[in-house]
Amino acid sequence: MNMRIIPYFVFFLCFAACTGTPQKEPLTLWYHEPAHNWDEALPVGNGRAGAMVFGGVEKEQLQLNENTLYSGEPSVVFKDVKITPEMFDRVTGLMKAGKYTAASDLVCKNWLGRLHQYYQPFGDLHIQNNKHGDAGQYKRTLNISDAIATTAYEQNGIRYEREVFASHPDDVIVIHLKSETSKGIDISLDFTSPHPTAVQKGEDDRLILHGQAPGYVERRTFEQLEQWGDQYKHPELYDAKGNRKFNKRILYGDEIDGKGMFFEAQLKPVLPKDGKCEITDSGIHVYNTGEVYFLLSMATSFNGFDKSPSREGIDPAAKAADILDKALAYDYPTLKQRHTEDYRSLFDRVNLELVSSPGQKAMPTDTRLERFAQTADPDLAALLFQFGRYLMISGSRPGGQPLNLQGMWNKDTIPAWNCGYTININTEMNYWPAELTNLSECQEPLFRMIRELAVSGAETAQNMYGRRGWVAHHNTSIWRESLPNDNVPTASFWPMVQGWLCSHLWEHYQFTQDTDFLKNEAYPLMKGAAEFFADWLIDDGNGHLVTPVGVSPENTFITEDGQQAAMSMGPTMDMAIIRETFTRTLATAEMFDLDEPLRAELKDKLERLLPYQVGKRGQLQEWMYDFKEREPQHRHFSHLYGFHPSDQITPDKTPELFNAVRKTLELRGDLASGWSMGWKINCWARLLDGNHAYKIIANLFNPVGFGNSEHKGGGLFRNMLCAHPPFQIDGNFGYTAGVTEILLQSHAGYIHLLPALPDVWAEGTVSGLKARGNFEVAMNWKEGKLTDANIHSLAGKSCTLRAGQPFTIKQNGKVVATSTPIRSNGKEYHQATFQSDTHLSNSYKLTLLFD
Template identity: 50%
Template structure:
């Protein structure tokens, strides 16, 4: 085990392979750099001794304006004709009408802010002993190397409490720090730089319009009328039309930003050189970096109603001036570890392969000689959530908080037909509940716009959201892709609020936060449903993201009534609404109507291959191995299908997974890990993790051959961070599950994880679980009961539960305990679908007192 002492701080921090990413060379590309974040700002650290580079982001920095959307979509106008075409099986004709009349315009882009550079004076002897690393226990990156007899150390961290990124450079030996600091931004039309005293300042604006589509694409779609900024009323391009329009090019629109870097030094001297600060012969240099924008809310123009970044930064740097580096580090460490240290994980023993550089560990993982690597990936996922999503900031988008591209993949948006939700799957499970607050705030803001969209576009009550949104919380369908028309997101987004209630039992939260959003989603769905020929209620127009079906031979269709995912989300929303009304004592005509509709919803169906049907009709898949398998929403992330209560449907879900196969894009493999875990197939879930841990060294490939970049970012490819979070949640699901009416310990433990321990995982019902296991069997579990009540707990063997020993706040003697079952199949008959799933293990029923601690041995 290595031991590092942070110079000037006095903190000793143990470095462990399960908590440390490290490399023996600088980052040569963005997806090799190491991410830092404080929930507001992100930085990618390259670690080049000669030309250090920190690529910088600020979480609110999006192009556009709240008004930059297209609100004239009118579903009611062509609703009857689309319904008639679908009923007649004329799917292509219906699709063409939807594409031309029911889609809007592309939304705005998450923008890079800029770059911080340090050009070191040329080294007079070769650089040796190079190492860069990211310590996940402390959220601290370091770069070390030697030049002659001098050791150079760079330490980097991002502080949430102090709203700053801090870099410390030190030289130990005869050599000194010599070089030039400067900043740059890709937003050159508006960029202004200044070096004054000890401070570098960069000011600019991002585009008031950023158009991801090419003009040729827009014109081919006939969408010119949706972009009056660049097209005239005849559909011709306006003079000066460009994909990026800045400031005066677009009536002063665009979000302003200011980045400030303060350079502090020990020994030597600094001077200003045009837009740079030069340091000579310093033994130590500390950089304080912060930024602010004119963002003033999702519904206010940052140009005309925006905040002034300058006084914000003045106040922030005045506070920073009163603190030493040690103060800043201590505050950062306390804040970060309050979250990160809640959970610990060890999987199998570390091996010689575990000691290799991280990129080599990824490349070799498939050989099975480093099972402990999965623990590093799990810890990294929790690190990314803490770094990227904190109260007061913005939620994680498709790139988290890190992006270096003017036109990032899929706009750096919030894709809400799975991806944004997947980002937050680990939040409650892995004890990072607070990190979901930005997501909750964004959903509430989206619901505001979504009510207007439901009324104007559909003539419905409640609120609606489609498959994509951005910082302006636009709720209309976007352009170009058939997947854009998908008015189902509200229920899925609201389910995250419901899950928070299940994990906490907080009825005030249920009443004030969950219920209004849930009712709004249910109101929209109630107005959207129609009866089919058999009298079941179905959605009149839907699709299964982002898959097509085959009809009339080899014709491909997207839209049809009542696809399974639509019905799963609506069934979940209706049943939870009815339950919420019972819990809150609400009984009215609308509640009665929802109960009636719930009983009439189209049931789940099993198709000709024994699979859970993806559509109301048993269509063939256009791509049987498609990356989306949205009809399995009911088994994950929902709890409607499980082996305990619906074994036949569980078997049908398993058949879907077998047909989909084990190859996929990166984020899709993360989802598959979760589904196989819920099927109690630990070895199969590990197989998907193994496929995900395939080293990808280029970002040129697109939507195929998913894997992992050298810095452990998920490769869709390109980079898409939801795969990191999906896999993190999947690892937790392999260890603890609580969705099916019981707490199941080690439900999907693969053979390779035969020995290990975990601390701090959360369950529904308000329990926190610590476990150790050996030879694949649970040896001890400690249950912290944050809520009281009667629980069913399933274990891998017939173990017993007692008050915890050596704990001051233990339970009263002899808690209620009785064994319920011994892992037999829940139904005895074998069906034509194959074997009925067996729920492994033994279940005990126990009564737990709130605030007490229990042991299972």
């Protein structure tokens, strides 16, 4: 053999082997320009700490957050609200007499507390490029396959690259810079913070930012508080006579008796031996090097929802130093490897591929977004689906705090809606995709919040209401406020959240089949929610049990005599949540043979609950009576709770109500704020109408903040974060959940494959989605028809499958079942059931073949 051709032959074999198993292209958001503002910056996070990365050349900015940094502390939580029996009778008497406005006035004056405290920005890290010259070949990316933000450019003929990632295993943000030449880097770094208490100092080998968050923040104006007569609720701002003590509503340090959470960031540079570094109180100067990386740790004095961070807090300096010192045990390649392996262990569970043209995929993300309305771009729709999963993994990991209105990314000291937990839908919507898209463990922070909220909620149930169990209302923060807060009649008095939150516990069991979790963690919370509801219900005078006072968040109605009000007896959403809570609590108690007296009580009251009603327009009725909506196309459609996210209304079990839901959505219309569109996608998917669901998707892909006056309303910013506007992250999560509902449903007692596929997604593949019963599903389809599917049972349960075309089920190469046609709500489907032999295995795999 001619020895000169051996290297070529070896290369050919290697090339052939590599091409036989091609690597998937990473999923990326990318742009030709740096971010011009916060709504264009790219988010990174590790479930506790996060940053918005701007990608500048002359000056880079990382806006920083740590998800325990809130204003206030337990001592500023307002608790002085009590419903006396006399006042309760007055309000319910007015309700029964149809005097809704008068009843609402009494509730607002006597039954409401004040706003909860505020999620706070941490600060900003600035990186000044001391090299001068025009930059070219610029590209800014967020690789969501690896969770790494990259900025690359050429300056003075030299190539530069900057990587930023937030590591969960090492709990640090890592910034890596390199140039093509050995001395190409000359940068200066410094911290700033919106908090006037923050001080920067250089100390030994690191730069430190230390400060204290506000001890009290209020976003309502003095004029609003005084108009409501609420001065007594705000002793921080008013004296005993109701006179203002300050001319501002953000209080720090001595203004608030030293209250407020302490915080600290530490930044450590790591250079090659020949690199130069100077650290002073003004910042860090790094030069004479071709590579450097920085480790950034952040910590606060938060020590639990019930402990004062200023008096009983942990030392943020010691915590930040400990985090940093542990991370320093690894070099940059190892830090990056540990980060990507950890992240991919979650992200790679699900793959979704939808087909777009090569030309579309070659465009920058913002260009694709601008052109979405003119030309369908299914691959971009799949990218936004995975971006939602990226945000979930980045923002909600075990040990951290739950995702708030902006996940964990916030720049404002008085953010929109407090940037806390709005729990009349927004917080719950954040977690809709968790189980569906195989990210079950990301719900741990939510479950911990529910446990903590039940502690304060039990106090509120007893002290405010004199009732059993636990209760919370439509807003809370890290301090787990459970009173009704603020003075907004359409939202503030809503003692229903415990039921909705408990549904997440039940769904976790449904998807995981974890009976220990159901019995020991979920059931005590479900029981407390059911007990409160059982005590809260009253007789409506016609033999039905209803809630005595409630709202349909956040809508208002008009009565026949011209009253405009929000509060009434027995709104449909109230009854749906109570029906669900009683049903699931009963099922769990019976499963484990617990609390027989409570079971008897719940069975009796469940049968007497006010049923669903269909209004004169064929719609699902929103209130106890068929009132006219003041805003017919309101962004909330809370009365559809029993349809989605609950499972009470389905085409098989309740066809009349199912059709009434469709009429309701038609009347509501297709335009909405960003998060509301996320909800509508889910609902149209459950109505099995994929093309209408896609119509809402197309509306959501509305470019916001692009400088084009034609683009108004809700949609997406350049960075693909959802615009209410302003930014609310729940729209991203609602969208990801909605895409899953388009592809797979399991709420109605069977696994429905491609139940609502839109025509524009005629070809695709998906794997890793989860169905109730702990099933994992993979599917391929072409020309709008399934070609094959694989079902992996992880719990050995029997499996009922439904699809829009005939199929056979194979196990171990043998046909074990063949589908039969069925009809549901006027449509034909095909269905088969596979009964597993649990004596042989607690898991099994099935292959479905389609004609």
